[in-house]
Amino acid sequence: MIRVGICDDDEQTRDWLARAIGTDRELTVTRVAGSGEAALHRPGGVDVWVLDIRMNGISGIETCRALRAQSNPPQVLMFTALADTEAPEATQAGAVGFLYKGATQVQVCNAIEMAASGLFVSTQGAARELLHSSPAPRDPRAYRTIVLDPTDEVIASLLMQGASERHMADAARLTVSGLKKRLAAMRRRAGVDSSPRLMAALYRIRDIQRT
């Protein structure tokens, strides 16, 4: 039995996905989350997450990145309305494929089973984007100097979105004190001494794709 998590901020979509997945005897929905934060709050017990890309709060891509950074990571399928162009970033974040809103119930179930097997699932449009995409960061060495690991990645993305320290600490599963130490280390590596300057440096070296 493949355990499936659904993460979408639209209730109707969550219900439709749960019904679609319920028609397949090989699949069972074990988690339903209305936001990336909720998915990351208790992420275990799922083999394949179906994530909406565009959500309020933490985006689907950032959620995917955080889920894939776990020690025993689940597979992640991105569920999107359009956005072939988001395929490269989602893939870099660790997504194993793309499901399009408008897919049939059978297509959804087949895609989840393929993802659980580690097979890549994609439309032709997304595959084309992947083929022609260039590496995202404008200066990957500079970015990696500041952002060392997946926890830094979560912090950096939220910092650039103006998140509070409490929000960043929760998302990165740190205490506020631990978060402050992380931020201080990132500032040191960036050669700056304030959060606004760190933000400006991050914007300069990484063109964040907020979704």
Add this chain to the structure above:
Amino acid sequence: MTTDMMTTPPTSEQFAAFVQKVRDANASLRSVATVLRGSDQLARERLTAASALREGIDEIEAAGGKMHCVREPEGAVDNLPCDVDAVAGRILAEALHNVAKHADLAEPCVVSIERALHRLDFVVANRIPPKPPSMTGGMGLLDLGTHAEVVGGTATSQAEGSNWVCMVSLPLKDKEEMT
């Protein structure tokens, strides 16, 4: 004034926009002159960082946008030295007005302000819309650096990938140091 306006009579809207620009420019000059004169009382009666922040966020929200504002500490823009307050207010007003006017308001905009012992730093960032509006030659963003220089600070405002980022640093000096 654009070439079109020189060859064809301006519409009443164009004329009103031009008059408003002149008024803004005058207000800006008065603000700088006030700072240079060191008149605390006059400057306090005009724009402050706190009022500019409040009004800028209101303007963005009225335009349908969402602003994430982080202050470190919470009162980072309260009780600033008079000259820095006036300059920070002018820059914040301009930067936030431009967010309201030009940003992709479907995405949240960010202002982060940090006040340290000897410096006030702030960054205003927003997503550039897929089809950026043409710039109409307003005084605005180009002047931010000039405003910051009045108090010995720096300000840059430029596109960074698909974001527009305005970064400002203003030194905070003791009154004794300034005289």
